[in-house]
Amino acid sequence: MAVEKIDGALFRKALIHSSRILKRNKKVVDSLNVYPVPDGDTGTNMSLTVEQAVEEARKVKGDNLKRIVDAAAWGSLMGARGNSGVILSQLFRGFAAGVPAGKDWINAQELAVAFKKGVDEAYRAVLRPVEGTILTVAREAADKLLAEAKRSKDIVENLEKMLDHARKVLDKTPEMLSILKEAGVVDAGGKGLIFLLEGFLQALKNPALIEEDETGESADPVEQGTVRADIRELEYIYCTELIVEGREIDIDALKSQVMPLGDSLLITGMNNVVKLHIHTNHPGEVLERALKWGELSKIKVDNMKLQHEEFVRSSPQQEDDKVKDTTIVAVVSGEGLKEIFKSMGTDAIIEGGQTMNPSTENILSVVNEQKSPNIIILPNNKNIILTAEQVKKLSDKNVYVVPTRSIPQGISALLAHNPLLSVEENVNNMSEALKNVITGEVTFAARDSRWNGTDIKEGDILGIVDGELIAIGTDRSEVLRELIYKMASKRDSGVLTIYCGEAVSLEEAEEVGNEVSEKYPDIEVEVYKGDQSLYYYIVSLE
Structure with missing residues (x-):
C-alpha cells in the first residue's frame, strides 16, 4: 500500500510502535557493547529515551503533526540517557525543527528533509564525530531517503530502500572502526536506530495491526532515579x-x-x-x-x-543559612562512594553510573533544586558527560561540567576544588586535575568475546586501565594484582586507592594492598568500601 503523506495520528502511532520494537530488542543492542563488561546499556538508554518521547507525544490533544513532533522532541531531550540517548534526542530535535509550523501532514520530500535536519543536529551535538557509529548510519539513511524522495512520492517504498541501505551501512561499521571488528560486533547505536526505523516502517505498512493501546505499555522499572543528598530545608514545598x-x-x-x-x-x-x-x-x-x-x-x-522528609531528617544541618556561591553535583553509585563524595564537599548526589545513566531531566531537576547560582557537575562516567552538557542549555543557572570519566577522576577533581577561588578558576583546576589520575577497574565478562587475539568467556574476570583491557583471568585478586602492577609501571610513586565493590570484602583488597606496599615502597596504599555494583574494584593512582 502506497503512503504519500504522514499526518499526526499516523506519526504518533508509528512512534509508539517504533518504541515497542526497540524495547523488545534492547537486550540485543545492549549485547553489542565493544567491551564484554556488564555495562552495555546502549539499547536500554535509547529505549528509555524514546519512551519519554512517546509519553509526551501521547499527551498532545488532537492530531496536529507539528505539535506531536515538537512534544516528542521535548520528551526525548528530557529523557535522554547516555551518549546514544543524547544523540537520539538531537535526531528528534532536528526532525521537529524540520517540520514546518502549522503542518497537519508531511509528504515524502518533507519527511526526508526533516530527517536530514535531524542528522545535522545530531552531528552538531557531538564534539568529535566518529564514523562507524550511529551518526554514520543515520547520515547514510538520510541521504538515501532524500535521493529516493526525488524519484518517488511513496513514503513506504522510500523507507524500504532507505532501510535496506542503512542495514548495509551498519554491517560495514566494523570496517570503519577497528575496535568493532576486533570485538566481532556492529555499532550498537546504529543497530538501535535500525530497530526504530523498522518499527516506523511496519506501522506505515500495517496501521491496522498497531492500534494504539490507550493504557500504554508499562515501562521497565527505571533504576536511574535520583537521590538528593544534603537536602536540609525546603523554601518552596x-x-x-x-x-x-x-x-x-x-x-x-x-x-x-x-x-x-x-x-x-x-x-x-x-x-x-x-x-x-x-x-x-x-x-x-x-x-x-x-x-x-x-x-x-x-x-x-x-x-x-x-x-523528602526522610532525607531531611537524615541529612546534616547547615550551620548557617548563607547560600553557597557554587554547588557541586556528582553522579555516584554505591553507599560507600556516596559517603566519600559527600565528605569531600559534594553537595548533591545523583544516583547513577554504569548501567544507571541518569536522564537529562534527572540531572536538570537536581540542578534546579540548588540555591547556588553556580553549579559544577561531575558526571564520573564517559557515557553521562554528554547528557550533563545538555543541562547547561536548559537551566537558568550557570552550569559547568567537569568531564570526569570515572569515580577516581571525580575524587581527583574534588581534591582540586578550592572554595576561596572563583567558579571559573575551580572548573579549570578541577579539569586539569583529571590528567593526574590513572583509573583501574576489575569486573566480569558479560558475554563471550574476543579481544587483542584473546578469547574471552562469559564470567571471566577483566582488568581495565583507563579504558584499555589489560588483564583476563578467573581469580579477581590475581586480576587486581596484575592491574595494579600495570598501573604502577606507569607511575611507581603516589597514592593508590582501592574501592571495594559490594561483592568483595575489605580484607581481600587489603591483602593485595599489603603486597603492593612491599613491592612499591614509594606508593601509599589506601583501601575503602565503595559498595559499587558490577565492578569488584575501582582503583586510582595519583
Missing part, C-alpha cells in the same frame, strides 16, 4: 507542573509573571503549547496566572516536603 495550550502564548511574559512565585522555574515550548515547571508555595496562583494564556492540562502538584 510544591513542585508544580502543567501544560498551557492557547494561541500566541508569550513565553517571556508568562515567565516573568510566575517567576516571583518560586524557584526552579523551567518554561519551554512554542507559542501554542507550553510546559511549565516551578517550585512554589502557591500552586493555585501559578495556575491562575497560567490560565490567562490558555487551557491547562496535565496538572501535577507534588508536596516535596512529604516526599
